[in-house]
Amino acid sequence: MKDDKDISAFRGEFYPPLPTKTTMFFRTNLLYQLYRFFMLNYKIMRIVIKGHS
Amino acid sequence: MKVVILGAGISGHTAISFLAKHLSRKHEIIVVSPSKYYQWIPSNIWVGVGRMKVDQVRFKLAKLYEKWGVQFKQAKAVSIHPEGNDKIRTGYVSVEYTSENKKGISENVEYDFLVNATGPKLDFAATPGLGPDMHTLSVCTFSHAAQTWEELQKCIKLMQEGRKQRILIGTGHPTATCQGAAFEYMLNIVFELKLRGLYHLAEITWISNEYEMGDFGMGGAFIRRGGYTISTREFSESILAENHVRWIKRAGIYKVEHGKAFYETLNGEYKTVDFDFAMLLPSFSGQDIKAFDSIGRDINAKLFSPTGCMRVDADYTERPFEEWTVKDWPETYQNPLYKNIYAIGIAFAPPHSISKPRKSPNGTSIYATPIRTGMPSGVIGKIVGQNISEIIKYGTSGHKHKANMGRMGASCILSAGYSMRKGLGATMTVCPIVPDWERFPEWGRDINMTVGEIGLAGHWIKLFLHYMFMYKAKGHPFWWLIPE
Numbered sequence: 368m369k370d371d372k373d374i375s376a377f378r379g380e381f382y383p384p385l386p387t388k389t390t391m392f393f394r395t396n397l398l399y400q401l402y403r404f405f406m407l408n409y410k411i412m413r414i415v416i417k418g419h420s
Numbered sequence: 421m422k423v424v425i426l427g428a429g430i431s432g433h434t435a436i437s438f439l440a441k442h443l444s445r446k447h448e449i450i451v452v453s454p455s456k457y458y459q460w461i462p463s464n465i466w467v468g469v470g471r472m473k474v475d476q477v478r479f480k481l482a483k484l485y486e487k488w489g490v491q492f493k494q495a496k497a498v499s500i501h502p503e504g505n506d507k508i509r510t511g512y513v514s515v516e517y518t519s520e521n522k523k524g525i526s527e528n529v530e531y532d533f534l535v536n537a538t539g540p541k542l543d544f545a546a547t548p549g550l551g552p553d554m555h556t557l558s559v560c561t562f563s564h565a566a567q568t569w570e571e572l573q574k575c576i577k578l579m580q581e582g583r584k585q586r587i588l589i590g591t592g593h594p595t596a597t598c599q600g601a602a603f604e605y606m607l608n609i610v611f612e613l614k615l616r617g618l619y620h621l622a623e624i625t626w627i628s629n630e631y632e633m634g635d636f637g638m639g640g641a642f643i644r645r646g647g648y649t650i651s652t653r654e655f656s657e658s659i660l661a662e663n664h665v666r667w668i669k670r671a672g673i674y675k676v677e678h679g680k681a682f683y684e685t686l687n688g689e690y691k692t693v694d695f696d697f698a699m700l701l702p703s704f705s706g707q708d709i710k711a712f713d714s715i716g717r718d719i720n721a722k723l724f725s726p727t728g729c730m731r732v733d734a735d736y737t738e739r740p741f742e743e744w745t746v747k748d749w750p751e752t753y754q755n756p757l758y759k760n761i762y763a764i765g766i767a768f769a770p771p772h773s774i775s776k777p778r779k780s781p782n783g784t785s786i787y788a789t790p791i792r793t794g795m796p797s798g799v800i801g802k803i804v805g806q807n808i809s810e811i812i813k814y815g816t817s818g819h820k821h822k823a824n825m826g827r828m829g830a831s832c833i834l835s836a837g838y839s840m841r842k843g844l845g846a847t848m849t850v851c852p853i854v855p856d857w858e859r860f861p862e863w864g865r866d867i868n869m870t871v872g873e874i875g876l877a878g879h880w881i882k883l884f885l886h887y888m889f890m891y892k893a894k895g896h897p898f899w900w901l902i903p904e
Contacts, residue, residue: 383657384646394875395842403877407847410871411881414829414851415795415903417869 421447421812424513424531426497426709428453428481430461430794431765431801432537433893434904438805440488441900447812449489450529454496454518456480458893459562462794462833463886465601467565468699469572469608471838474562477890484895493529494519497538497707500723501528502758503714511760533808536730536763537801540704543593547702549676550592556676556698559605568699572609575697579613579621585696588681590627592700594672597637597789599628602701603656604834604846610663611837611844625693626660626667627683627700630788631778633657633669636832637791639775641850642863643872649863652848655872659836659846668693670778672786673700688781704766704789706730722757730763731755734771741776746826746856748772752819753804762804765797774854795830796853798904799823826854829869833882836874845878847871 386394393399423439425432428451439449457478466472485492495515502511512530517523542560544551551558557571558564575585589606591599606626613619634640634652641652660667670686681693681700706728711719724730734750748771755761763769774790803821810816829851836844849871855864863870892902 383654383661385658385662394844397841397876400876400880403873403875404880407871407873407877407881410849410869411831412903414831414849414869417829417851 421532422450422530423447423533423535423808423812424450424452424529425535425537426452426513427537427539427765427767428455428458429537429539429765429797431767431797432535432539433458434798434801435535435537435764435805436485436490437488437893437895437899438802439809440490442806442809443812445489448491450491450493450531451481451485452493452495452497452513452515452529453481454494456482456494456519457562460886460890460893461560462601462882464559464562464565465605465608465835466838467562468559468568468605469612469838470569471608474566477562479890479894488895493517493527494522495527497709498526499710499712500534500536500761501712501714502534502719502723502761505714505716511758532760533812534761535804535808536761536767537765538707538709538767540766541707541728542702543705544702546705547593547673547676550673550700550702554676555678556592556681556700558701559601559699560701571697576613576616576618578696579618580616582621584621584623586694587622587624588627588693588695588698588700589624590668590700591629591788592673592676592681593703594629594674594684594784594786595789596629596701596703597791598701598704598793599630599636599788600791600832600834602628602699603636604836605699606665607659607663607834607836607844607846608838610665611839624663624665625695626665627671627673627681627693628667628669628788629672629786630669631686631775633660633667635775635788637773637775637788638850638853639855639864641848641865641870641872642867643848643870644867645872649867652872659874670786672780672784674784676700684780684782684784684786686778686780686786706767706769723755723761725769727769729769730761730767731757732763732768734769736769736771739772744772745858746824746852746854749824749826749854751822751824752807753800753823754819762808764800764804766792768792768800791853792825794832795904796823796825796828799828802904824852826852826856828853833878833885835879835882837879839879841876843876843879844874845876845880845882846874847878847881
């Protein structure tokens with residue numbers, strides 16, 4: 368086998384988890400993201416409140 | 421009483437706002453800052469991809485400070501004299517004006533309390549060939565970001581003509597920090613090129629001094645995703661892999677020439693990477709401010725760390741990484757030698773890094789130095805402003821308000837594309853910022869408070885924070901209700 372043969376399984380980017388089509392869909396799904404917007408803000412506010420002296 | 425604040429960035433401006441709110445006008449608040457503008461640095465990323473104009477991320481300070489009863493001197497601090505001299509009995513700062521009408525004029529500004537919030541010196545010179553005046557670009561200031569956008573447009577034009585472009589983004593020094601900012605700039609470029617249908621003509625490479633991807637100068641973090649507890653390494657690598665971005669980690673760039681970056685790897689190899697467009701962050705150091713005692717002797721080593729950042733109430737005893745604890749980190753940001761001096765934001769000297777320091781076999785330190793940006797800078801500015809106000813008003817000697825980065829949490833929203841409908845943002849929260857292995861022996865942090873996810877909501881939050889913090893910084897009604 369030639370050293371420079373490009374086999375996707377040998378590439379560095381093969382190892383990390385890659386998002387599925389469903390994950391990609393929900394990333395820009397308005398309803399789900401609206402829910403995440405409030406959930407993430409809630410989590411951030413918890414940190415803000417805890418973080419202050 | 422006279423309070424002098426050096427610098428009007430995120431931390432300094434927050435301290436100024438709380439001092440102005442709590443102190444009556446019989447007390448003097450004097451701000452010394454070389455720029456006439458306040459800038460909301462996190463949004464410079466969007467200036468760098470043409471999504472925001474420079475005037476959307478900055479505003480002039482003079483009018484606001486006049487409204488608050490704060491004296492504003494557009495000048496840079498040259499030297500600090502904490503003991504005064506034979507003519508001036510109190511501490512004073514020598515400043516040199518940078519404003520057009522007074523440029524070059526020097527003045528001694530006396531103080532009862534001094535807050536050092538000068539921010540970082542962008543040390544491009546530490547890497548030969550690095551920086552907007554040389555061969556690479558930056559998004560560290562609004563003017564750098566505007567210049568970077570101009571260069572990116574040229575790059576896009578070449579791609580529109582069908583020419584491939586090699587884009588290099590990351591850290592431009594073996595001990596640089598703020599990887600998050602470079603990471604989000606890279607993601608924004610990816611988004612913009614995909615939007616224009618040019619992504620197939622771009623070869624994007626991420627280069628970083630991090631030991632593992634996702635270190636971000638905080639030693640990485642663990643998050644819960646899809647039924648697993650994973651590290652930010654998987655999170656970051658997944659984002660890069662998904663966008664076909666090649667990455668080079670454990671790399672310390674030591675020289676840049678036209679179209680070529682030279683780097684040393686942690687295992688001691690010397691390599692190069694070619695580029696057509698490069699945005700590489702410089703290392704940060706303290707500003708070039710000298711310190712003298714009452715008879716003019718140099719006391720820099722007493723007041724500042726070797727990197728030029730000011731010593732505060734941290735434990736600077738040198739210990740191996742395994743013995744570091746959150747107790748080493750400061751709480752009040754008061755200088756131990758001169759109790760009326762404080763250092764906040766990036767101006768305070770951290771006791772050590774958060775990520776494990778590592779050296780190559782050639783003796784080069786290659787690791788991410790600690791982050792102290794955004795949220796912690798704001799919180800630190802607030803508590804120092806509150807503490808000084810209370811000391812002046814009530815004559816107390818202690819500090820009621822404390823902010824230890826080993827207890828404080830932080831949220832970091834990395835923009836990954838500017839669009840209200842198709843945009844993306846990576847939301848990351850950690851609590852505490854500095855891992856506390858005594859309180860959280862398993863993950864170093866409260867796993868229930870740690871978040872890492874990418875989605876449109878992240879973009880909305882980042883945009884919402886931009887308008888919210890600009891509103892707050894401008895001192896509009898009820899600004900103090902907005903947390904840091």
